Amino acid sequence: MLGVKSRNLGTVVAAKGGATTSGGGGREAGMTAWELRPCGMLVQKRNSDVNQNQTVVPTIKVKVKYGSSYHEVNIKSQATFGELKKMLAGPTGLNPLDQKLVYKDKERDSKSYLDVAGVKDGSRMVLFIDIMSQEKRLVEDLRSAKMDKPKLPLMEITSEIDKLAKQVSCLEREIYGGKKVEEKLLLNLIELLMSQLIKLDGIVADGDVKLQRRMQVKRVQRYIENLDTLKIQNSKIGRNGKISFEQKLVSSIEKQRDSMKWPIVVTTEWEKF
Structure with missing residues (x-):
């Protein structure tokens, strides 16, 4: 067919x-x-040959002068000046943001293309340090480092508080489960938490770090209050894991004393002026 x-x-x-x-x-x-x-x-x-109509981008060699040194760089002709700056960062030691490339007595933007600017194989250009850009970047780096500086000690303190929080949780389970623990454990734990409070007070920060520090302070204070409550509860537990007879007697007397209190009734009406 x-x-x-x-x-x-x-x-x-x-x-x-x-x-x-x-x-x-x-x-x-x-x-x-x-x-x-x-x-x-x-x-x-x-066409069975897929690559037949594809244009091959040639590689060119450009010569860049920086100070008294010359650097030869092999790069695609359709690359940007920004890509060339990245390749020059290694041999020159300059950050690409601090570089200023001049070709044909004109500074070239990082987004401009080499072939559009007329750069060919064997072309020469000069590299300068952009002083204003370098100073601006250094100021921003110092400001960022200053903001990040308190983060490291705060992270270390937070990690230590997490460990102490686990110990507080274990003591809560034991004491409320009727098991008496040594009071020394409770006192040592309170001292350790107090030392973390002192460390937190020594951190001076702004913004998000200041907020995190405040949250950790409240967290430590809450754990200390829990331990004070656990001390009272632990003192009521006898060696056999039950509330001692003396504690029951004191509790009974306090209840009777409260029941014997008569309410105060005002029977005299005072003249108001």
């Missing part, structure tokens, strides 16, 4: 000058090749 269709094909329009060829004739020079798809549709023949 396909053979019949291919023999009955009419004239085919060529790519150039509208030239035609019959189904049985040979192709003329410069004419576009055609192929028959399985569905019977006649289409332009696909």
